[in-house]
Amino acid sequence: MGKHKISNKTYVGSAIDLNKRFKDYLSPSYLAKELLKHNNIIYKALLKYGYDKFDLEILEYCDKNSILKREQYYIDKIKPLYNICTVAGSSLGRITTLETREKLKAAWVIKKLNQVGVKQVEVTDINTGNVEVYQSIRQTAIALKTNHTTVRKYINNQQLYLNRYKFKVIV
Template identity: 45%
Template structure:
């Protein structure tokens, strides 16, 4: 396992300040594991995180922008990120567009914390509040739609856009 206790004190004590002043020297986090190159360390990332729940962070090494997420099985989540067809189908997500634009080798993967499934929302919200990740659209823990209230107009548009999709009209 790749440990960061001695490896990345620089990141934990960074004085980098992003465009929106979200990551300053006041942030002190000691992550569980850091994989400096998502591309070359793919096998280790998948092997070491099988069946583990936790909070993770993807960091663009060129822009220093970050994405924070949670998963009940980190390996399964990372397998999705490493699937080009998956991220191409999720281009509405800023992190997907960034992975396509900059490439996996320009991202590091950090396991901020391994935790129980029941603690995921609380822990993710803690890191949202502490790090203010630029790639996250919503900064409400628990998934992309949790806490999101859709207007009746939006619900209607979604419904109309899906009409016939599963009935064969626009079947894939």
């Protein structure tokens, strides 16, 4: 259980791997990254107030088969204000705004593109100033009526293609 020393607001959570949980929670960069995916009140509070404004208490050690049951027991008993969800192991009660859903969708698409090695390519026409973004090097090549090897060569050499097009890879 985490407890804010000034407001006495609490958070109840559980972990199968306590070391990993501590490592994640004690990393401001991890919390900031996770905030892009989830509107997590405890992450915001930790980043806003700092770790020294919170007390941490391990309420109970238990086997992994009963972890959610025990977490639910403490959620029901303590009624923690930093918990968004009132059901252990569930996202019930979590409100996801349209903006958050759009961010999640964009992050998911980028993650999938990166997993398969696809890189977006930004193409700037220096004559007109127009900028187009293509979802892959191959898509860029098709649009410019060339092949992917040529596009890759100009990206790597950072030269203008046809003395007109500037390529920039977006990862």
